[in-house]
Structures are given as structure tokens and as C-alpha cells.
Amino acid sequence: MEDSKIRVLVIDDEADFRQLMTFWLQSKGYGVVTAENGAKAIEMIKADSPDIVFVDLKMPVMDGIETIKNIRGFDKDLPIIIISAHVEDPRVKETAAYGISGEFCKGWDFKKGLSLLETVLRTHKKLRK
Numbered sequence: 001m002e003d004s005k006i007r008v009l010v011i012d013d014e015a016d017f018r019q020l021m022t023f024w025l026q027s028k029g030y031g032v033v034t035a036e037n038g039a040k041a042i043e044m045i046k047a048d049s050p051d052i053v054f055v056d057l058k059m060p061v062m063d064g065i066e067t068i069k070n071i072r073g074f075d076k077d078l079p080i081i082i083i084s085a086h087v088e089d090p091r092v093k094e095t096a097a098y099g100i101s102g103e104f105c106k107g108w109d110f111k112k113g114l115s116l117l118e119t120v121l122r123t124h125k126k127l128r129k
Contacts, residue, residue: 006031017106056083065094069098
């Protein structure tokens with residue numbers, strides 16, 4: 001498995017955060033596509049599914065929980081990592097029922113995010129060597 005072939009979808013309504021995540025992930029060799037809300041992301045996933053998704057919980061149009069519910073309606077296996085501004089966000093617990101792969105807090109060092117991403121990619125059945 002070559003990292004350059006792994007496509008990551010970042011769903012977040014904050015343009016600055018999407019740009020930061022894109023730069024960071026691309027610097028690690030990942031392909032990145034972005035969406036500013038869940039509704040657009042659903043269209044993108046149905047058209048050309050990424051290998052893994054980072055999704056913010058709090059967004060206009062369609063929030064992260066509704067986005068995950070929609071994704072799980074047509075793809076039960078796509079790895080999803082929650083993005084949250086707060087480590088103890090009570091909404092994260094709601095997402096557990098939908099089989100999320102982990103949580104990345106916006107305040108964390110990106111090294112933690114990279115470790116989480118690599119762990120999910122190694123353990124996900126579609127992406128194993």
C-alpha cells in the first residue's frame with residue numbers, strides 16, 4: 001500500500017481548517033479532497049468514494065452526525081474519523097453507534113492525527129497490505 005494512493009476526504013465548514021488539513025495531509029503523501037458541508041460530501045462519496053473521511057461534527061447544512069448517518073446508509077465500511085473542537089464533545093458518543101474509527105480534536109498536535117490516520121488505515125480491512 002502506497003500512501004500516495006490513499007485518498008482522504010476532509011469535511012469541515014471552516015475553509016482555513018480545510019486548507020490546513022489539506023496541506024498537512026498532502027505533505028505526508030496523501031491525496032486530499034474537501035467538502036464544506038455534509039450534503040456536498042455525500043454527493044462526492046457517492047460519485048467517487050475516498051479511502052477515509054475526516055468529518056467535523058458542527059457544520060451548517062448537514063452536521064457531522066447526520067452526515068455519518070447518511071454515509072452509513074450506503075457504505076457501512078468507509079473509515080470515518082470525527083473532527084471536534086472539544087475533546088469532551090457529548091455528540092461524539094452519538095457517533096459510536098455508526099462505527100466511527102476515531103476522533104481528532106482540532107486542538108491536538110497533528111502528530112496525533114497522523115498516528116490515528118495510520119492506525120485506521122493499517123487496520124481497515126480494505127486497506128491492509
